[in-house]
Amino acid sequence: xxxxxxxxxxxxxxxxxxxxxxxxxxxxxxxxxxxxxxxxxxxxxxxxxxxxxxxxxxxxxxxxxxxxxxxxxxxxxxxxxxxxxxxxxxxxxxxxxxxxxxxxxxxxxxxxxxxxxxxxxxxxxxxxxxxxxxxxxxxxxxxxxxxxxxxxxxxxxxxxxxxxxxxxxxxxxxxxxxxxxxxxxxxxxxxxxxxxxxxxxxxxxxxxxxxxxxxxxxxxxxxxxxxxxxxxxxxxxxxxxxxxxxxxxxxxxxxxxxxxxxxxxxxxxxxxxxxxxxxxxxxxxxxxxxxxxxxxxxxxxxxxxxxxxxxx
Numbered sequence: 001x002x003x004x005x006x007x008x009x010x011x012x013x014x015x016x017x018x019x020x021x022x023x024x025x026x027x028x029x030x031x032x033x034x035x036x037x038x039x040x041x042x043x044x045x046x047x048x049x050x051x052x053x054x055x056x057x058x059x060x061x062x063x064x065x066x067x068x069x070x071x072x073x074x075x076x077x078x079x080x081x082x083x084x085x086x087x088x089x090x091x092x093x094x095x096x097x098x099x100x101x102x103x104x105x106x107x108x109x110x111x112x113x114x115x116x117x118x119x120x121x122x123x124x125x126x127x128x129x130x131x132x133x134x135x136x137x138x139x140x141x142x143x144x145x146x147x148x149x150x151x152x153x154x155x156x157x158x159x160x161x162x163x164x165x166x167x168x169x170x171x172x173x174x175x176x177x178x179x180x181x182x183x184x185x186x187x188x189x190x191x192x193x194x195x196x197x198x199x200x201x202x203x204x205x206x207x208x209x210x211x212x213x214x215x216x217x218x219x220x221x222x223x224x225x226x227x228x229x230x231x232x233x234x235x236x237x238x239x240x241x242x243x244x245x246x247x248x249x250x251x252x253x254x255x256x257x258x259x260x261x262x263x264x265x266x267x268x269x270x271x272x273x274x275x276x277x278x279x280x281x282x283x284x285x286x287x288x289x290x291x292x293x294x295x296x297x298x299x300x301x302x303x304x305x306x307x308x309x310x311x312x
Contacts, residue, residue, distance in 0.1 A: 032079040033111040038062050042080040042236070046227060049238035054204030056151055056168075061234040071104055071130060073229030074147035077236065078128045081143070084114035089124035094132040094279070094295035104128060121298050131194075133215040135278050135299035138224035140241065146209040148230040151237060153197040153207040173197075173205050173248070180248060190249070193258075197248045200239055205248065214257040214279045219245035260292070270294045273303035 032039060038060075045059040064072040082088065090105040092098035096119040108128075109117055118124050121136040128145045138144060154164045157175040167173070176197055183190045194210045198219060208216060209228060219226060219239050226239040239245055249255040260268045260280050269276045271291050278299055280292040294300035 029111055031084070031112055032082065033064075033107075034062060034076065034079050038076075039080040042076055045236045046077065046081070046238065049227070049236050050225070050240050052204075053240055053243050054200030054206045054237060056204075056206075056235040056237045058234055059236055061231045064231070065107070066103070068232040069149060071100060071128075071147040072231030073233075073236070074128050074130070074145045074231075075104060075108070075229075076231060077145045077227050077229040078108060078126060079111070082108070082112055082115060082126055084112070086125045087116040087118050087123055088112075089118050089121065089127045089298075090129070091127070091132060091134070091297075092130040093281075094134075095297045097297065100130055119298055131210050131212075132279070132295060133211055133218045135294070135296040136302075137218075138222060140223045142224040144224055144226050146211070146226065146228045148207070148209045148228045148235075149232070150195070151207055151228065151230040151233050151235040153195070153205055168204060171203065176205065176248065180250070184250075184253065190253075196255075199246050199248060201243050202246075204237075206237060206239075208245075212258055212279060213247070213255075216245075216247050216255075217257070219243075221245075268292045270300060270303075273300045274307060275300070275303050278303075 030036070042059060045057045049055065049057045061073065062076060064075060066072060066075070078088070088105070088108060090096070090101045090108070092100040095101060105117060109115060121127070121134045121138070124142065126143050126145065127134065127138075128147070130147045133144065152161075152164055154167055154173070154176060157179055158164050158167065180190050183192070192213070194212050195207050196213050196216050197205050198208050198216055199205050206228070208219060221242055221244065222239070223241055225241055228237045230236070247255045258279070262268050267276045268280060270278060270280060270293050272293050275294055278294045278296060281295045282290055282292055285291040294303070
């Protein structure tokens with residue numbers, strides 16, 4: 001049996017309470033934009049996904065007021081489980097202020113009256129994200145919803161979905177192992193930089209969304225619930241709390257995350273907050289030099305505030 005967060009267990013009850021009050025929003029839609037039948041189907045799909053960690057559960061993905069490929073799968077999950085008493089955080093590439101995050105946050109707030117919005121990871125009960133997992137470890141009763149463009153890791157070695165289903169059913173990931181081996185032969189390392197194939201609960205191998213390798217270890221034995229929604233591909237899957245999540249790697253070649261050491265062998269620090277443990281984005285400064293800064297804006301702000309407090 002898997003441990004199911006209370007926030008997902010009571011989702012149906014919360015929505016009954018939300019809709020029973022006939023809350024309206026600026027668009028005239030009911031709470032959560034989606035009709036109740038759609039939300040019920042998605043919640044049933046989520047329960048199956050949690051019960052079978054890593055298994056891709058098909059569902060009837062609805063049309064949304066954003067284009068497919070821009071987070072429709074994650075947004076449908078969020079709208080189906082959010083309640084008026086939830087606190088929502090939305091990030092894109094770790095930032096709260098990118099275009100994708102700002103628009104999804106605004107749309108959710110306007111169609112779900114009563115919810116609270118936050119940019120603080122610790123305050124959020126529900127987090128929707130694109131391409132990153134927050135630096136601050138998530139806790140029980142928190143849910144992280146990931147937007148997924150391509151849910152199946154086998155798509156790089158097999159084009160036919162019918163054949164991929166058979167391969168998943170039989171645990172046949174030999175061709176995926178061969179691809180990793182060919183990488184080692186050609187480049188002396190595995191070149192997958194994101195979407196790194198990860199085995200869940202010793203069974204299914206998932207595509208963990210385009211998160212960097214730096215974030216993959218966070219899936220292992222996490223206290224929070226991870227939900228993955230692929231709206232274009234019409235698939236939902238999950239990594240429940242306290243579940244084993246192991247990236248595919250060879251016994252003699254351990255899995256490694258991105259390397260942020262400089263030419264002197266020193267770990268680069270964030271140019272803004274000084275952190276030497278976070279995932280860093282690289283960009284060009286005003287004078288053309290390379291600058292490194294935390295990808296997670298909330299973590300960077302909290303570290304900067306802590307540094308300023310200690311210096312006083």
